[in-house]
Amino acid sequence: MPSTLRRIAAAAAVLSVGAFAAGCGGGATGADSNQDLNLQPIAAAGPDPFTASTAESKATPTPAASPTGPGPSGDLRAPRTVNGSTPGLYGGTQSVASCDVEKQIRFLGGDRAKNRAFADAAGIDPASVAGFLRGLTPVVLRVDTRVTNHGFRDGSATSFQSVLQAGTAVLVDGHGLPRVRCACGNPLKPPNNHQGNWNDKGKPWPGYRADRVIVVRPTTVVVNNFIIVNITNNTWIERKSGDDGRHDRERPDITIDPVKPPVPEPPSPPASPSTSAPSSSPSTSPSQSPDCPTPTPTVTVTETPAPSDSTPGTPSSPSAPPNSPAASPSGCPPATKTVTPTPSASPSAPSPLVPPAPETSPPNDMPSLPTDIPSGPDSDVFGPSQESENV
Known part of the structure; x- marks a missing residue:
């Protein structure tokens, strides 16, 4: 009997160790x-590729300048987050698709297991793979980008974390999110x-920095047009979402430096009362309480309607936002001020996602915007056309 109890105890100990090891494996965060x-x-297939390459991009893009600022301490990396509609985040060649979507459809359509595994990894129905791929936009990355990648092994999809080099051809969805790697x-x-340490696998390319990924x-809304950089001559292109480049439109009116980092630096914190500029002193707003917080600027960008009678590319004067709600009982203005560059020819309703800005605020009470947020006629391309659902 004692020997039987010892065997049971030993087996329980082995099971405990196995469970502990499984809980502390690669999935720990x-x-x-x-x-x-x-x-x-750019061109490496990586582990367990789904298909052969469908990348068509021949030119090597000029990478966007790396975002500045201090990196994370040690090996704990906190990548910068950038909105998928940011002008210059992606590149491409005018009138040329960076990926052959129809070839990708044929590759998957000829292998039922791969088609099913692709659909599972993408979160779509296997019967809708062709339509899903045709709805994506071919572009190339201009910044090293971290993603969850998927391979195909033993009839099903695998999953692993990757950094894709700037210049990689990808297909992005209507929310600006990379959904397929064409190589x-x-x-x-x-x-x-994951917020812990990373073990880099593979040889870093020249210019790679872990803290600049x-x-x-x-x-949150559908992007109808992407503003991308023409990688052959560093000019600006407007590409319709879901288009292969045949309807690309040049945008010479955009004056943003194409090599400027597409990741805006966060705005500086509001200045304290002791360091505020004289123009923002309480004397300029008699009705405002001195204890009111400094408004934080919020910038929204709205979509340009399809051109009708006006000349394409001709900027128009921004229209003033509608009157804002009444001030709070304390006499303080709203916590945020919204600057909405909307060069539309006709008045349009403000975005429901951001409260409208006070119309009667004195000019010198408006806090300055970050200098690296795009403005002017090029900033009106993206915006809410309709609420969308994830693909």
Whole structure:
């Protein structure tokens, strides 16, 4: 009997150790955990590719300048997040698709297991793979970008974290999110939220810096037109969402530097009363309480309607926003001020996502906007046309 009890205890100990090891494997996300991060150059297929390459981009793009600012301490990396509709985040060649979507459809359509695994990884129905791919927009990355990548092994999809090199051809959805890597046909999703240490797998390319990698944040509304950089001559192109480039339109009116970082630096914190400029002193707003917080600027960008009678590319004067709600009983203005560059020819309703700005605020009470947020006629391309659902 004692020997039987010893065997049972030993078996229980083995099971406990196995369970502990499984809980602390590659899926752990604690600050002290480690996770592999695959560094994938532009043309490298990577582990377990879904299909052969469908990338068509021949030119090497000029990468956007790396965002400035201090990096994270140690090996704990917190990638910068950038909105998927940011002008210059992506590039391409005018009237040329960076990926052959129809070839990708044929590759997957000829293998039922791969088609099913692709659909599972992408979160779509297997019967809708062709329509899903035709609805994506071919572009190239201009910044090293972290994603959740998927391979195909033993009849099903695998999952691993990757950094894709700037210049990689991808297909993005209507929210600006990379969904397919064209060099291998792999479906892509946003990266996981791992906050611990990373083990880089693969050889870093020249210019790679772990603290300069970005993560794309999908827009909450559908993007109808992407503003991308023509990688052959560093000019600006407007490409319709879901288009292969045949309807690209030049945008010479955009004056943003094409090599400027597409990731805006966060705005500086509001100045304290002791360091405020004289123009923003309480004397300019007699009805405002001195204890009111400094308004924080909020910038929204709205979509340009399809041109009708006006000349394409001709900027128009911004229309003033409608009157804002009444001030709070304390006499304080709203917590935020909204600057909405809307060069539409006809008045339009303000975005429901951001409260309208006070119309009667004195000019010198408006806080200055960050200098690296695009403004002018080029900033009116993206905006809410309709609420959308994730694909």
